[in-house]
Amino acid sequence: MNDTTQLPVGPRPVRDRRGAATAAPPQPPPAARRRPRSEQWAAWGFLTPVIIYLVVFYAYPLYRNIDLSLRNYTVRSFVQGDAPFTGLANYQKVLDDPTFVPALLHTVVFTTVSLVFQYSIGLALAVFFIRHFPLSATLRALFLVPWLLPLIVSGSTWSWMLNSDSGVVNAALHAVGIGQVDWLTSPAWSLASVTVANIWIGVPFNLVVLYSGLQSIPESLYEAASLDGAGAWQRFRHVTFPLLRPVSAITLLLGLIYTLKVFDIIWIMTKGGPNDSSTTLATWSYHLGFGSLLPAFGPGAAVGNLLVLTALGFGLIYIRLQRRQDSA
Amino acid sequence: MTAQRPTGSAWWKTAIGVLLTAVMLFPVYWMVNVSFTRDKDMRKSPPNLFPTHGTLEGYRAVLDQQLPYLGTSLVIGLGTVALTVLLAAPAGYALAKLRPRGGGLLNFVLLAAQMVPGIIMAMGFYAIYLNLGMLQSVLGLIVADSTLAVPFAVLIFTAFMSGIPGELLQAAKTDGAGQLRTFWSIVLPMSRNAVVTVSLFAFLWAWSDFVFASTLDGGGGQQPITLGIYHYIGNNNQQWNAIMATAVVASLPAALVLVLAQRYVAAGVTTGAVKD
Numbered sequence: 001m002n003d004t005t006q007l008p009v010g011p012r013p014v015r016d017r018r019g020a021a022t023a024a025p026p027q028p029p030p031a032a033r034r035r036p037r038s039e040q041w042a043a044w045g046f047l048t049p050v051i052i053y054l055v056v057f058y059a060y061p062l063y064r065n066i067d068l069s070l071r072n073y074t075v076r077s078f079v080q081g082d083a084p085f086t087g088l089a090n091y092q093k094v095l096d097d098p099t100f101v102p103a104l105l106h107t108v109v110f111t112t113v114s115l116v117f118q119y120s121i122g123l124a125l126a127v128f129f130i131r132h133f134p135l136s137a138t139l140r141a142l143f144l145v146p147w148l149l150p151l152i153v154s155g156s157t158w159s160w161m162l163n164s165d166s167g168v169v170n171a172a173l174h175a176v177g178i179g180q181v182d183w184l185t186s187p188a189w190s191l192a193s194v195t196v197a198n199i200w201i202g203v204p205f206n207l208v209v210l211y212s213g214l215q216s217i218p219e220s221l222y223e224a225a226s227l228d229g230a231g232a233w234q235r236f237r238h239v240t241f242p243l244l245r246p247v248s249a250i251t252l253l254l255g256l257i258y259t260l261k262v263f264d265i266i267w268i269m270t271k272g273g274p275n276d277s278s279t280t281l282a283t284w285s286y287h288l289g290f291g292s293l294l295p296a297f298g299p300g301a302a303v304g305n306l307l308v309l310t311a312l313g314f315g316l317i318y319i320r321l322q323r324r325q326d327s328a
Numbered sequence: 329m330t331a332q333r334p335t336g337s338a339w340w341k342t343a344i345g346v347l348l349t350a351v352m353l354f355p356v357y358w359m360v361n362v363s364f365t366r367d368k369d370m371r372k373s374p375p376n377l378f379p380t381h382g383t384l385e386g387y388r389a390v391l392d393q394q395l396p397y398l399g400t401s402l403v404i405g406l407g408t409v410a411l412t413v414l415l416a417a418p419a420g421y422a423l424a425k426l427r428p429r430g431g432g433l434l435n436f437v438l439l440a441a442q443m444v445p446g447i448i449m450a451m452g453f454y455a456i457y458l459n460l461g462m463l464q465s466v467l468g469l470i471v472a473d474s475t476l477a478v479p480f481a482v483l484i485f486t487a488f489m490s491g492i493p494g495e496l497l498q499a500a501k502t503d504g505a506g507q508l509r510t511f512w513s514i515v516l517p518m519s520r521n522a523v524v525t526v527s528l529f530a531f532l533w534a535w536s537d538f539v540f541a542s543t544l545d546g547g548g549g550q551q552p553i554t555l556g557i558y559h560y561i562g563n564n565n566q567q568w569n570a571i572m573a574t575a576v577v578a579s580l581p582a583a584l585v586l587v588l589a590q591r592y593v594a595a596g597v598t599t600g601a602v603k604d
Contacts (some may be wrong), residue, residue, distance in 0.1 A: 042507035043426035046418035047434065050482060053415055057475050058441050061452025068455055125348065133341040139349045141590045145356055148582035148593070150536035152554045153575040156561055157359040160568055168358060171374040200355065205597060212598040261445035264538045268558070286447050289454075290543050297451070304448040315443035319436065 062308075068301035083298075090298040094306075097299075099276055099284060107280040110195055110266075111259045117199045119252055122206025127240065129207070130214045140211070147204035155268030158197040159184065162269075184270050187277035194266045194278050201265065202258070206251055213247030214240065246325050253318045260311050281307045359579075363387070363572035370568055386573030394574050397556030400466065401535055404552055405581070407470035408534035409527045412477045416526060417519070420485020421511050425497060435486070438479040449475055450543040457544055464548030472540040477530035487599050488522035489515060525596045528585050535581050553578045 069090050077083035094100060129140045146154065161168050162183035170180055183193040217240065225235045263282040266272060272279035272287060279287070281303055289300030350357075362370075363386045364379035423431050453472050454463070462468040492515060500510045516523070538554045545551055551559075557574050585593060 039426050039507070040428055043422040043428035043431075045507075046422035046426065046511070047428065050415050050419040050478070051434070053478065054437060054441065057471065058444070058449075061449055061456060062444065063452075064455040065448055065452040068451065128341075128348070129345070131341060133338040133345065135342050136345060139345045141586060141594075142349050143352055144586055144590070144593060145353060145582070148532060148586060149356070149579050150538070150554060150582070152536070152538050152557050153359070153579050154355070156557060156571060156575055157355050159561075160362060160572070161355060161358055166371045166373065166375065168375050175374065200352075203352070208594055208597045212594075257443050261447065263445070263447050268538070282445060282447050285451075286539075286543075289451050297455075301448075301451055304445065304451055307445050308448050311443045311445060312440060315440055318443075319439055322439075 065301050065304060065308075068297050069299075069305050071298060073297040086298070090302040091306075094299050094302045099279060102276055103279045103281050103284045103303075106191055106278060107260065107282075110191065110198070110262070110280055111256060113195050114198045114202060114259050114262075115252060115255050118202035118206045118255060119210075119248070121199070121203050122251075123210050123244075123248075125203070125207045126210040126214055127236065129211060140207070143207055144204045146201050151201070151264035152268055154197065154201055155265050158193075158200075158265075159269050162193055185274060187275050190270045190274060190278040194269050197269060198259070198262055198265055202255060205258075206255065209251045209254075210244065210247060213244050213251075217243050246321075249321055250318065250325070253314060253321065257311050257314050257318065260307065260314070356579075359572050359575050363569055363576050365569050367567065367569065370566075383569065386567070386569035386571075387577075389567065389570035390573045390577050393560075393570075394553065394556050394577070397551055397553040398577065400550045401552040401554070401578075403466060404469050404473060405531045405534045407466070408473045408477065409530045411470060411474045412481050412530040413523060413526060415474075415478055416481035416485050417516060417523065418511065419482045420489050420519075420522070421515050423482070423486040424489035425492070425494070425515070426507075435483070438482050441475075441479040446476070446539040450539050453540070454543050464545050464550075466550055469537075469540060469545055469552065470534070472544055473534035473537050474530070476533040476537065477526070480529065481526040484526050484596065484599055485519065485522050488519055488525075492518050521592065521595075524589060525592045525599075528589055528592055529596055532582060532585060535578075 070085060070087060071077075071083040072086045072089070073083045125143065129136055160166075162170075164170060164180055164182045164185060167183070169183065173179075173181065181189060183189050221239050221243070222235055225239050230238065261282055262280070263286060266278055266280060266283050267286065270278045271291070272283040276284075285300050285303040285307060287300075288296045288303060361377070361379055364382040364384070365376060365386075366381050366383045367385070369376055369381065422428060423435065449472070453468075457463045457465075457468050496514060496518075497510055500514050505513070535552075536554065537552070538558070541552050541555050542558065545555065553574070557571065557578060560571050560574060
């Protein structure tokens with residue numbers, strides 16, 4: 001019963017770095033103390049509620065979702081519980097659906113473009129705000145606002161700003177001589193519009209995490225680089241960026257997992273339309289399950305499960321990275 | 329705060345910083361601006377950049393129609409906070425200080441749980457609640473919303489409680505305190521910051537939740553404010569000042585959090601995501 005082998009692999013404390021719990025060694029150190037049996041019992045006593053919770057409120061819904069995807073469900077068979085088992089038919093149906101390929105493509109475009117802009121804007125802002133100047137802390141705090149707002153609020157605000165006739169964006173474009181753009185109601189622009197709103201929401205997260213990454217780069221490295229005659233850009237390229245790589249990797253991966261599941265903002269702004277032009281896997285799944293009078297729970301759950309598989313795949317990479325960083 | 333670059337023209341940087349912040353916060357400003365705009369100015373082209381003929385009719389509409397929604401959201405938010413802290417704080421203590429066998433696996437499960445898309449959870453919950461007759465109930469939403477926060481909360485508590493010196497717990501033990509007492513009288517009071525961080529996030533997430541609300545509570549008698557706004561837009565896309573006024577009011581918790589507890593938010597984001 002060697003307690004140091006089961007250390008938490010989770011995130012480490014920001015404020016406190018002492019104690020064995022923050023350093024997860026791959027091999028147990030020789031002097032590891034044994035935990036008395038009573039402590040083991042106490043530990044499980046403290047953990048039991050959360051374990052029951054995880055089983056009942058995570059594992060069981062996930063199981064129900066898999067079950068849903070393998071049967072032919074209607075609202076009636078939901079209540080009676082007699083939906084016929086149809087194997088992978090729902091998955092087949094989903095893959096053959098004309099919406100599948102566009103939804104997948106939109107998901108990839110939405111995610112990639114969001115990530116690229118969120119990360120680069122977040123990094124540029126972090127580099128800017130790491131210098132201390134009057135008000136820098138206050139302004140940096142204000143940047144958190146978009147991230148803290150309820151998505152329904154951001155979504156409706158962006159909807160109104162992008163409104164074809166009366167939106168402030170078109171008014172501004174009009175002032176520089178560009179005609180009306182139907183941001184949310186034309187298939188050509190809907191995906192771009194929801195992506196812009198999503199980038200706006202995601203920048204603060206990238207800023208905060210990258211900022212904390214920048215803080216851990218020792219000042220002496222910059223001084224040395226300056227003495228060697230490196231300019232600002234060279235310091236960024238040869239000091240900041242390489243040293244930030246582990247943090248960047250984790251930021252991007254987390255961003256990827258979050259963005260894959262983005263649903264609210266798209267649904268609120270365009271409902272995935274017009275003509276599925278801004279449908280992603282997440283909104284499609286919701287649309288199938290809840291978005292119409294004739295719910296297709298089975299196919300909806302099937303799309304959802306494909307999404308879970310993707311997210312978990314990247315999640316595993318995230319956990320590996322996190323672990324490697326912890327033991328480094 | 330180690331990275332002190334040379335600060336030459338500091339005010340010049342402040343000016344750029346203010347400009348960047350203004351650009352970033354323009355949508356927020358616009359929401360406030362529209363919330364004060366008169367109906368007849370709403371479709372003006374170009375729109376008024378300031379609420380020159382400001383009106384409070386939007387806010388009057390909020391008071392008339394949205395108060396019950398706000399109340400429901402408050403109840404749901406507080407319930408979610410209570411449930412989350414109740415479940416997560418003891419678990420964090422066990423993982424950080426008692427380190428049971430299998431704790432690593434549990435941590436792994438918690439991390440993975442955060443990657444499950446909300447829409448999937450919603451569908452599973454819908455199936456379960458339908459059978460239990462728990463659709464359209466506040467309790468059902470509290471339970472569902474807590475799934476947004478519990479894994480994160482356990483991780484935060486674990487990270488934070490790892491920093492409590494073991495000697496303190498040892499001393500309590502020597503004085504004859506049992507585990508429960510140690511947890512209650514020493515660990516929990518010392519973890520106040522973690523409790524605050526977790527509560528903030530649990531509340532904000534529950535307050536902002538739209539996915540669970542719209543799937544599990546559609547058409548119910550007690551709906552949260554997110555649905556209030558959503559229906560408002562659906563039924564009434566003329567009165568944008570009222571919609572935006574509701575949005576402003578619904579944003580107040582976020583604003584309060586930012587003003588009162590900004591450092592907890594930053595700490596929560598970074599602890600939840602990466603090591604320093």
